[in-house]
Amino acid sequence: MESQLFPTEVLEWTWETIESLRENEQEENRYLEYKAHLHYPEDENDKSKTEWRHNIEAEITAFANANGGILLFGVGDDRTPIPFEPPEHDVARTVNQFIQNSTPVPQVDVSTMRAPTDEVDRIIVVVRVHEATRKPVMTSKSACYVRITESKHPMSREQIESMFVEADRRQQAVRQLEMEIEQFLDIYEETFDDYLLTDAPPDYYLINKIDFYRVFQENTHLYSDEEVSQNIRNILSELRKIELGERYERRLKDGEVPNPFEDSKRKNVAGRQELERQVNRLKNMILQLIESADLDVEPR
Known part of the structure; x- marks a missing residue:
């Protein structure tokens, strides 16, 4: 990820980093994925909660099966920041719940940044997914995905073998x-x-x-x-x-x-x-x- 316009380490991310993604029109790629929500958006999602959670799990395992990458929760597909109120419990706990039944469990680093506003606290969550040392990583449904260009793809039998x-x-x-x-x-x-x-x-x-x-x-x-x-x-x-x-x-x-x-x-x-x-x-x-x-x- 060294050639990207964003840092690898989650603790190096700042609000200026988020702004730079929009200014530079940084599209999603094999190392970067935008997600508007960290929790199931019941009012505006056409998927069931189970389907939505599995999609997040699939995104993370796809990065692990490739070369790793960054997921940004609280950023829309158009790169617009959509910070949300922090959950009552630890944010890392929420992220790890997505992958707790993956096999093997991917290694992730989680960090948060506060939006620069005087209103109620709102955050964006940065998740770094490390490349897995044991591949393939399977989801809780025994499915295998890999990150190719800007999206995840189901792995073929030949790829898995x-x-x-x-x-x-x-x-x-x-x-x-x-x-x-x-x-x-x-x-x-x-x-x-x-x-x-x-x-x-x-x-x-x-x-x-x-x-x-x-x-x-x-x-x-x-x-x-x-x-x-x-x-x-x-x-x-x-x-x-x-x-x-x-x-x-x-x-x-x-x-x-x-x-x-x-x-x-x-x-x-x-x-x-x-x-x-x-x-x-x-x-x-x-x-x-x-x-x-x-x-x-x-x-x-």
């Missing part, structure tokens, strides 16, 4: 990542807890950099979450630093660069100290990834 295949591939890729992390944590406990007790050359070979690169390439879907994506970038950056340190150590050993130390023992001690610092940083980054990506790995 394709999503199940992709979901299975992602699950296997995540499991490979979890196994790689578990292996790293085992090595950390076995080696790097007491790493500086000897003056042997640094053990760069213990960090399986190639397999880490591979599992992150196979888990590109994790990059859709901004926090997870930043965690992965930090890990990859630290792995590259370790890789550069290994190359430098090899060049020192082969005499390709001058040795800045008086003897090999001091060189080894300095190398082990630097590797220990790098591995400790790497471990902390991996622990952050376990939490942010909700990986099935026990932190140690």
Whole structure:
């Protein structure tokens, strides 16, 4: 949604954002949907309450089955703000009731903004729907929709089967990542807890950099979450630093660069100290990834 004229994060929305949509004639698209009402409009709706609620659920699940998006409650199809009185209970509760029986339940962020008026309080509700990590997402009626251009569309059998295949591939890729992390944590406990007790050359070979690169390439879907994506970038950056340190150590050993130390023992001690610092940083980054990506790995 970076190319759109509106922010991704719901807390960044302001009344000026709403006004800009009208001024720029921002139409509904694959990332944006306008909804005039958050509650069933009994006086002006030709659908039953059940049909109306299912339509909202379908809109949300369609975004989840695509690349995510924004629903604005309190904005008409012509982009005119139609703020409404806030409900007595939490607005997020109302939104989550629409999708409580979806499978799996889509992840949403909800925020409200007050209309700039001296009259009774009126609000517009911004809902961000995250792209689902497990697709397809089905409605409470076991229907599957996907967002295409400016509207939701029922998914074909081929699309649904394709999503199940992709979901299975992602699950296997995540499991490979979890196994790689578990292996790293085992090595950390076995080696790097007491790493500086000897003056042997640094053990760069213990960090399986190639397999880490591979599992992150196979888990590109994790990059859709901004926090997870930043965690992965930090890990990859630290792995590259370790890789550069290994190359430098090899060049020192082969005499390709001058040795800045008086003897090999001091060189080894300095190398082990630097590797220990790098591995400790790497471990902390991996622990952050376990939490942010909700990986099935026990932190140690």
